[in-house]
Amino acid sequence: MDPHVLIFPLPLQSPIKSMLKLAELLCLAGDIAVTFLNTDQLHRRLLSCTNIHSHFSKYPQFRFETISDGLAEDNPRTADRFMELIDGMEAVTKPLFREMMVNGGCLSSSSEKPVTCIITDGPMSFVFAVTEEVGIPLIYFDTISPSALWTYFCFPKLIDACEIPITGHDLDAPVKNVPGMEGFLRRRDLPSFCRAEHLKDSDIQFYLNAILFFPRSQGLVLNTFEELDGSVISGLRSFCPNLYPIGPIHAHLKNKLASQVTPPPTASSSLWKEDWNCIEWLDVQSPKSVIYVSIGSQAVMTKDQLLEFWHGLVNSGHRFLWVIRSNSIAGENSWEGRIPNELLEATKMRGCLVTWAPQEEVLAHPSVGGFLTHNGWNSTLESVVEGVPMLCWPCFLDQQVTSRFVSEVWKLGIDMKDTCDRAVIETMIRNLMGVRRDEFVESAKQMAKLARESVSEGGSSSTNLNSLIEYIRLVRL
């Protein structure tokens, strides 16, 4: 049978984007068929916001399939209701997925093109159960920060040593039971759900389950590169020997496409309409003069936090491009009317507001000199590749660990962490964009160079991708 990979991402912006990049990399191998299984609801949004269908039409061996996520059409599918998504998928998606995979289903062994390998996300544990039943190799693709993933593997030790749950008074206590991070990791840097006010047994069990199957799968793909996450990669390899660090995956794909005879434009995989006017605005700004601000696709801020950021940005005196995503202000639909006039006037002078930006192009733009980010993993890698220093305001999940690595290990920026105060924001922006700029520019340039080398021919990520492709070809026999 010809190799046929089913790629099944967690239906959220970041995993979908990374896995579509992986899907295209596998299509470029030439002899691998790829089916991308998206949820009905998100697939409709993807088609309404991008030209993804026409982009992938040039790969005859690629197709989209869709499946229900079990949620009501109007469910916002935001991070704060994440467990509803997981429950919906367990109740509705799992039986539908099983039907596809067994007894003559469209992806089963008796179909025209049987699936020979599945690549999916950790939190969808039902996929493991179905693939084990049908006896197909399963490879996980971890789309969050590998350093945060490593802390998940250390949870049993952290719990035994009473290092989690974390209470307010010991946030600055050093963490002793995450090998390789003893020198710099504090409890406040652990994933936010480890804090007592968030932690429920179900949470810990959920995240332990999310990695429970990794060592029992046939491989683990990581969106990182050896030169960035070397120590963490060796730790993870002790649990999952078949490890494939092939990132930064967006840069990897861009590099592969650039070597095509007629390089096609990379396709957007945004679930919101991108506002390209911001590129025209950037075109008339001075080099490195703009700080780009975005908290990704899931994080939200309160209206009070929005005002603190707004005052901090305006008072910093720097020019700013700010993504204020619809549904990103907690509990507020009509916050626009309640912004002080002096902020609006100053924004007209020095700022540009959009609801969704072409982020990779923004970070690559010569006018952008800094990135105020929540440190979602895709955003972090996109900033690393473009050599843009970061001001980190992590919100949840893996972002706290990542922001600590940015400031303490990679020296690529400043970690604002749990602060949201206009004076601190103003000072940190001035530090990142001016006063302390030279501290980060050199290390950011260096890391960007290592990132690009890793995805070039003979680089570590390029070699690991070839190994993954060889494995996929092998299992078809």
Ligand code: UDX
């Ligand atoms: C989620 C989790 O929040 C994050 O912690 C985890 O690491 C990955 O899954 P998200 O919050 O969406 O991710 O952040 P991120 O990983 O940065 O992904 C956001 C993606 O949206 C990026 O690829 C970014 O390029 C894109 N984006 C963001 C846009 O295209 N336009 C925007 O305006 C903002």
